[in-house]
Amino acid sequence: xxxxxxxxxxxxxxxxxxxxxxxxxxxxxxxxLPGRGVTALFGPSGSGKTSLLRALAGLDRHREGYVxxxxxxWQDDVRFVPPHRRAxxxxxxxxxxxxxxxxxxxxxFGWRRIPPSERRIAFEEAVELLGLAxxxxxxxxxxxxxxxxxxAIARALLTSPRLLLLDEPLASLDRERxxxxxxxxxxxxxxxxxxxxxxxxxPEEVGRLADHLVLLEGGRVRASGPLQETLARLDLPxxxxxxxxxxxxxxxxxxxxxxxxxxxxxxxxxxLVPHRQEPPGTKIRLQVRARDVSLALTEHADSSLLxxxxxxxxxxRALDAAHALVRLQVGPTPLLAxxxxxxxxxxxxxxxxxxxxxxxxxxxxx
Amino acid sequence: xxxxxEDWQAIRLTLALAATTTALxxxxxxxxxxxxxxxxxxxxxxVAALVALPLVLPPTVLGFYLLILxxxxxxxxxxxxxxxxxxxxxxxxxxxxxxxxxxxxxAVQPLQQAFTxxxxxxxxxxxxxxxxxxxxxxxxxxxxxxxxxxxxxxLSFAHTIGEFGVVLMMGGNIPGRTRVxxxxxxxxxxxxAYEQAHALSAVMLGLSFAVLLxxxxxxxxxxxx
Numbered sequence: 324x325x326x327x328x329x330x331x332x333x334x335x336x337x338x339x340x341x342x343x344x345x346x347x348x349x350x351x352x353x354x355x356l357p358g359r360g361v362t363a364l365f366g367p368s369g370s371g372k373t374s375l376l377r378a379l380a381g382l383d384r385h386r387e388g389y390v391x392x393x394x395x396x397w398q399d400d401v402r403f404v405p406p407h408r409r410a411x412x413x414x415x416x417x418x419x420x421x422x423x424x425x426x427x428x429x430x431x432f433g434w435r436r437i438p439p440s441e442r443r444i445a446f447e448e449a450v451e452l453l454g455l456a457x458x459x460x461x462x463x464x465x466x467x468x469x470x471x472x473x474x475a476i477a478r479a480l481l482t483s484p485r486l487l488l489l490d491e492p493l494a495s496l497d498r499e500r501x502x503x504x505x506x507x508x509x510x511x512x513x514x515x516x517x518x519x520x521x522x523x524x525x526p527e528e529v530g531r532l533a534d535h536l537v538l539l540e541g542g543r544v545r546a547s548g549p550l551q552e553t554l555a556r557l558d559l560p561x562x563x564x565x566x567x568x569x570x571x572x573x574x575x576x577x578x579x580x581x582x583x584x585x586x587x588x589x590x591x592x593x594x595l596v597p598h599r600q601e602p603p604g605t606k607i608r609l610q611v612r613a614r615d616v617s618l619a620l621t622e623h624a625d626s627s628l629l630x631x632x633x634x635x636x637x638x639x640r641a642l643d644a645a646h647a648l649v650r651l652q653v654g655p656t657p658l659l660a661x662x663x664x665x666x667x668x669x670x671x672x673x674x675x676x677x678x679x680x681x682x683x684x685x686x687x688x689x
Numbered sequence: 690x691x692x693x694x695e696d697w698q699a700i701r702l703t704l705a706l707a708a709t710t711t712a713l714x715x716x717x718x719x720x721x722x723x724x725x726x727x728x729x730x731x732x733x734x735x736v737a738a739l740v741a742l743p744l745v746l747p748p749t750v751l752g753f754y755l756l757i758l759x760x761x762x763x764x765x766x767x768x769x770x771x772x773x774x775x776x777x778x779x780x781x782x783x784x785x786x787x788x789x790x791x792x793x794x795x796a797v798q799p800l801q802q803a804f805t806x807x808x809x810x811x812x813x814x815x816x817x818x819x820x821x822x823x824x825x826x827x828x829x830x831x832x833x834x835x836x837x838x839x840x841x842x843x844l845s846f847a848h849t850i851g852e853f854g855v856v857l858m859m860g861g862n863i864p865g866r867t868r869v870x871x872x873x874x875x876x877x878x879x880x881x882a883y884e885q886a887h888a889l890s891a892v893m894l895g896l897s898f899a900v901l902l903x904x905x906x907x908x909x910x911x912x913x914x
Contacts, residue, residue: 380817382813382816382817405816406816406817407815407816407817407818407821407824408819411817412817413814413817415810415813415814417810419811419813419814420814421814421829421833423832423833432815432818432828433818436818436819436820436824437819478818479817482817482818482819
């Protein structure tokens, strides 16, 4: 057990260390994550995401493990706090609602077991946050998949957890239902200051919710870092994906009603985005796909493209015989461009090159 | 066609035996079924087979072995004497012990099925919602497995009412102490008292049907799950 070097004094951290093996699978991870915001545990199925989450919750007990969450020690060589004594909230892939209790009964199950002085979320607040008021007297069997997951999320929140663990809460839902739940999760993130570990293999959910990204591969941590940086790392499979994209966090500064364009300011520049009006100052997340970014040595003011940003090339990497991936920086903000190798050579793109990133499309994530 | 005082005594004794047996069985079968439903021990198979034995064994065989075991020179009999409990065969307590064993599979099997069907998921959810082991059992397992408990209770009760062979071997035929309805009917038939046998058999038929109706007469047998 090699956990001694993990800083036991650091408070707002989630520290964990596990080594265990199942037949055909070994998990060996060491995590030191920020104790605030949303951390996505991302990776293909079979990479150990769920096993890791279950170990963190104490649902599976492994001999070699260390878990310390924001100052509370849950597991080390001598100590193992059983799951019901850990201040966690857990949202399972299948909602796991109690079939014999109605929605209100499910919500109260954990809430009643928390001493009133330790409750930080009111019953009504959770009901309101997840839009459950019309469902309170329904039995789980009479809920849709999306409604069930909303109940499961509210039920977990009502235990006032120090850490909310979500195991692919949207995986069992179809596309429409997913789109229906994501705003609720974003709202939970905005409203409540509860650190979340969010297991997912859907880049869309990660881009929308996560602040920090842990990439798991074959039971090991391949990368761990702030979302924006990690998405733009050329040495990771994320950037090599056909749909590779970066996330840009910014704030609304203006809205042009004539053309329905939102001006969003981020560290390094501004972007114009077709979007409905939002109050100035609203935090907003934008997604820019690598394949929607083209490069030019001079600014093309006569182009139809609205967004042209001055950028500096950081790194270039050949993707295949035809394509290259370029990591750029607009101010401190990373950006990816997927261009042809021929163009890269013609333009002389190499680290340090100053050029213009022309952005064809920007998607609003939240 | 009326029931005699002895008939009524047999009915009371049968009901008392069935009620006691059912209560004991539920207490005993619950942990056993829980263990069988969740264990990965190599003992699971042998224990499950042992529990199921009364289903296939002639009741006389079970009764015979119990008589030997619990009798004055049997190992259990010696123990009960040493403990000051006396000898169990030919007493009501002896009948209870025999009935519990004879009806064991009727209690264990439905409970085991209910616990298996329950799975880990609701228990894990409850654990993450701060419920400790007993809390989980009382507030999650009991309500979710209630149809299993109902089935176990009803089948144990009904099977004990219908038991004949084990009772005859273990309890003999002592009026007021061990003479249950099934034995009383046998006696009536032996004595060619067909009218009495008819009356008492009709009571048994009605009673057994009523008990089973509790189980099968519910709108949807799976509503509890």
